[in-house]
Amino acid sequence: MFIIIGSIILWCCLVGYAIKTFTHYKRSSEVEKQRKHGFMIKVVGSVPLAAILITGQNLTMQGYTMEQIKPYLFIAALITIFIPGYIYLLYTLFSEDSFKNYNDPGKYKSSYLYIHRKVLMPITVTVPIIILTIYIYNLGVKAL
Secondary structure, eight states: OHHHHHHHHHHHHHHHHHHHHHHHHHHSOHHHHHHHHHHHHHHHHHHHHHHHHHHHHHHHHTTOOHHHHHHHHHHHHHHHHHHHHHHHHHHHHHOHHHHHHHOOTTGGGHHHHHHTHHHHHHHHHHHHHHHHHHHHHHHHHHHO
């Protein structure tokens, strides 16, 4: 039990360090950004990887077999792969900067997305959450 709590606390520290690294990267100049880009990607990318490893280790410590762990690791891997990419996609599509920088209404169709962002943003955020919730619920029903 102490190992589980300790691993979660260490993961929270890693999340805090990743947030600090990302905000420092975002505030730095262009020259510093080029130098620190690889380090920032490694730190931020290690957070979901650590979450997958902690999930697998904690489930094996509780006596689950590999067959029982596979669905949970699938969900963790799905979140690891798609959530950061999804956030980046939403950031670029709905940001005012991308609309101003390109200044071309046809490029990435950002004019429509930026104008209607108050309606589209909640829809694009809730749909994957609903799908993952239904999948996790079905896993729980099958486990019973």
